[in-house]
Amino acid sequence: MKSNKELETIAVQVRRDILRMVCKASSGHPGGSMSSTDILTALYFNQMNQNPATWTRDGKGQDMFILSAGHMTPVYYSVLARAGYFPVEELGTFRQMGSRLQGHPSIRKGLPGIFQASGSLGQGLSAAAGLALGKKIDGEDNRVYCLCGDGESEEGQIWEAGMFAVFHKLDNLIAMTDWNGKQIDGPVELVAGEGDLAAKWEAWGWRVIVAEGHDFESINSAFELAKAGKGTGKPTMILFKTEMGHGVDFMAGTHKWHGSVPKPEQLEDALKQLGETPLGDF
Secondary structure, eight states: OOOHHHHHHHHHHHHHHHHHHHHHHTOOOHHHHHHSHHHHHHIIIIIOOOOGGGOOTTOTTSOEEEESSTTOHHHHHHHHHHHTSSOGGGGGGTTOTTOSSOSSOOTTTTOTTOOSOOOSTTHHHHHHHHHHHHHHHTTOOOOEEEEEETGGGGSHHHHHHHHHHHHTTOTTEEEEEEEOSEETTEEHHHHTOOOOHHHHHHHHTOEEEEEETTOHHHHHHHHHHHHTTTTTTOOEEEEEEOOTTTTSTTTTTOGGGSSOOOOHHHHHHHHHHHOOOTTOOO
C-alpha cells in the first residue's frame, strides 16, 4: 500500500506525463485525463488486485479494469506504465503511426494492461458487466472496475448495462464516474441535463457512494466501502466529484481542454505549476 504522500507524487508525475504526451502528439484529451488522475492512481497503486508480471488478457485470478470513457487514454497509459505494465519511455509514442498507444485503448497490438478496446461511449460499462458476470460464473473472487465519464452517462447503453448488472446481482462490479460536470460541448447540465446521478443510480438498485475525487483519503475510503458490497447482490457506483483539467490553473474547471492541446509556452507553464518528481519524465 502506498501512503497518501506517495500517491500524490505519482499523481503529479502522471499529470506531467499526460501533458507531455498530448503536446508531443499534438492531439489527445487532457481535460478528463487530469480530472481522473487521482482516481486511477489510487486504484492501480492501492486498491486493485493486479500484477503486471502475471497479467493476461483473460483476467484470470486478477481484478480487471475497463476504461469506458475511452478517449482518456493519456491517464490510462501513464498509470499503466508507471505501474510497470510496459516501459515508461513508450509513452513518447502516444498516437504515433504504428504505436501500441492509440488514441483509444486497442487490443490489436497486445498492449499489456488493456483488456478491452473502448471509446464508443457507453459500451465500456456493458463490457465490464459481462466480465463481472463471467467471473461469477467461473467462481472467481475477483472484481471488475470500470470508469465512466459525465457526458458518457447520457448514453442509453449505460443505463441498459445498469439494469443488466442489477438483474444479475453483480456485486463484484465497481463502476466509477469522473463526475466533473463537463463534456465536450460544455457543462453537462446545459447539454442534456442529466440531473441527480446519485438518485438515478440508486433508483436502478445500485449501491451509490459519493466521494471527493482529488482527496486520497476520500478516494481510498470510497473504494474500501465499495469492496464491502461483496455479498450484497448489488453493483456499486462511486461518483467521484472532480474538476476538469485539475492541477493546472488555466485548464481547471473548463470544458475547453476536453480535447485541446496546450501550446509550447502553456506546457512550460503547466509543468512549472505541477513541479518535478523523483520519478522523472519519460
